[in-house]
Amino acid sequence: MDPCQAAVDSCIDCGKCGEVCPISMVSDNSTYTPDSKIKLLSKIAAGEALEKDEFDTIYLCTRCGVCDDVCPEHIPISDIIQHERELLAEQGREPERTKHIVSNILEKKNPGGFDNSKRLDWITDDLKLSKDADVGYMAGCWVAFKHPEIAQATIRVLNSCGIEPRILEEEQCCGLFMIDNGHLDEAREYAKNYVNYIESLGIKQLIVSCPACYGVLKFQYPKLYRDTKFEVVASIEVFKQLIEEGKLKPKQIDGTATLKDACPLRHMYDVPREILASMGIEMKEMFDKHTVCCGAPAGVKPNYPEIADAIGMLHLQKASETSGVMVTYCPFCLYHLEGVSQKSGVEVPMKDIALLLEEGIK
Ligand code: SF4
Ligand code: SF4
Known part of the structure; x- marks a missing residue:
């Protein structure tokens, strides 16, 4: 029996997960509820054929985790969905676009397939950045390639409070998409290389603009690899602290x-x-x-x-x-x-x- 099956079997069909799931909010397809997703585990683990709706529901999940927050049986719903995707990937049954995005991350170091040599193009001459500070800054893929103004604003705000962080010259995708889609071996190797690189710079605290990168570096890397020797903080935490200290008005x-x-x-x-x-x-x-x-x-x-x-x-x-x-x-x-x-x-x-x-x- 699959190790997650006992958790699936503890579902009491209360329906609370469906009330908060964003997918269920916009669809009345009963196969798309969180509990329906996890109840497909035995079929997937056995390698049985899935109906189209059954296959779709496994990939119709943003892994937001709010279903986990409300489940009275404490079933790790989003982790079970990740496990189902892991099994489907191993069986060669994941969506083609998912495969393509995973290859982008492995080959181009970002999910969108952008030219990674342009990742730091958001850095403008007015930004004060250190070459050897032990406070680092990670923008993340969607900031670097789509919303560079967020990184620029963040550094200007930090600079105004006397903080000049060090940029990660070899910044790369955090790998969340691989983790969400059950590509855990690739994600583990990725995490290992990235953590070792950041630690080699002597970074003690890493300020992160993207909440997804924050979640991965802070909570997923320790599970996949090991605890990091640097503290991971979200930029909003830093902003709040600077306001409380009166440094940022x-x-x-x-x-x-x-x-x-x-x-x-x-x-x-x-x-x-x-x-x-x-x-x-x-x-x-x-x-x-x-x-x-x-x-x-x-x-x-x-x-x-x-x-x-x-x-x-x-x-x-x-x-x-x-x-x-x-x-x-x-x-x-x-x-x-x-x-x-x-x-x-x-x-x-x-x-x-x-x-x-x-x-x-x-
Ligand atoms: S983790 Fe997936 S199943 Fe759970 S609420 Fe979010 S989208 Fe729905
Ligand atoms: S909230 Fe938990 S117990 Fe209730 S239906 Fe969803 S998975 Fe089952």
Whole structure:
């Protein structure tokens, strides 16, 4: 019997996971609920043929983890889905686009297949960066290639507080897509090389702009490889601390905004809200004390764009109904939601929190 089967069998069919799952929010297909996904384990482990809906549901998961948070039986639902994907990959049954993105990461060091030699092109002459500081900075793929202004704003804010971090000249993808899709052996090797490289620079603290990279370096690498000798901190944690210490004085904006929470930082629910409160921004929540994934991660956007877009639209509609202005702190959420906004014509102004803070130091 598969080692995860006992956990699957402990499901009491309460339906709580389906109430919070972003996929279930935009689809009434009963095969797409989180509990239905994990109940396919025995079939997958036995190598049995899957119906189309059954195959799709395994890959219709952003691995946001909110189902894990609410399951009364503490079933590690998102890890079981990862395991099902691992089995399907071993059996040669994963989607072609998933295979392609994994090869991009292994060969080009980023999921989008971008030219990795351009990863640090966001660095402008005005940014003060150290060559030997023990505080490092990692932008992450979606900042480096799609939203470089987030990295620039972050460094300017840090510089204004006297922090001049060291850039990782050999920065690479954190490997989250491989982890989400069960390519654990490749991800382990990747983690090992990257951790050893960062430690070889003498980095003691690594400030990370992308919440996904934060989650991987802080929580996944220790599971895949070992604890890192450097501390991993999210840029929003650093911003909040600098504000509390009086080193960073945010510009008063005195308006309302809604906040797109990032799934890997959902346990830091109050941190971005306190930063916005320090600017005089009144929060208008889209969802009631609960994080809803943007719909793009873990292969949903490339494999099922219509579902990813429907979840994105849910956010745009909620934002329009609440404040009409959205603050983000994840570059991938921003990239996805801006794309949905452009395609749909539903305009919601969006801005990363680092850019709001940058306005205060101009
Ligand atoms: S991890 Fe997120 S997307 Fe996947 S089943 Fe759970 S709630 Fe749904
Ligand atoms: S929340 Fe847990 S126990 Fe309830 S249906 Fe989902 S997996 Fe089963």
